[in-house]
Amino acid sequence: MIVPTDLRSGDVYDTTPDFIYAVSLIAALEGATGHNGHATVLPYLGMARAELTDFGQRRPAHYVPVHISDLPAGLADLDERLTALLADSPVLQHSLRIDAAQRLLRRGVAAVA
Known part of the structure; x- marks a missing residue:
């Protein structure tokens, strides 16, 4: 027998301020198109956001404005924020995702350098 499922039932909105700021910072970095090296690091930021x-x-409850100068x-x-998130993460799955996001971020930073 086929049972209907709600595809959105797995969505979890995270209200943790550190998580919200980290995701907002990634969004701001993705939008910082006028900076040197942006095109190089952009794919890594997208992959890091997907992992995070x-x-x-796991979705942020909302975004906060972040200015990138x-x-x-x-x-x-962002690297420092991810390190702090990883240190405070009580959920193994979240820890693994944060670690993967940080590795991708560092690969992007290395590609820009």
Whole structure:
């Protein structure tokens, strides 16, 4: 017998301020198109965001405005935020996703350098 499923039932909106800021920072970095190296790091930011949000299964409850004045400084800030998120993560699945996001971010930073 076929049982109807709600595809959105797995969505989890995370209200943690650190998670919300990290995802907002990634969105701001993705939108910082006028900076040198942006095109190189953009695919890595997208992959890092996908990992951090567990491919849509963990969503920020909202976004906060983040201003990017310097791409390398923004990337360094994101790396620090991910390190803090990883240190405070009590859920193994989230820890693995944060670690994967940080690795992708670091590959992007290395590609820009």
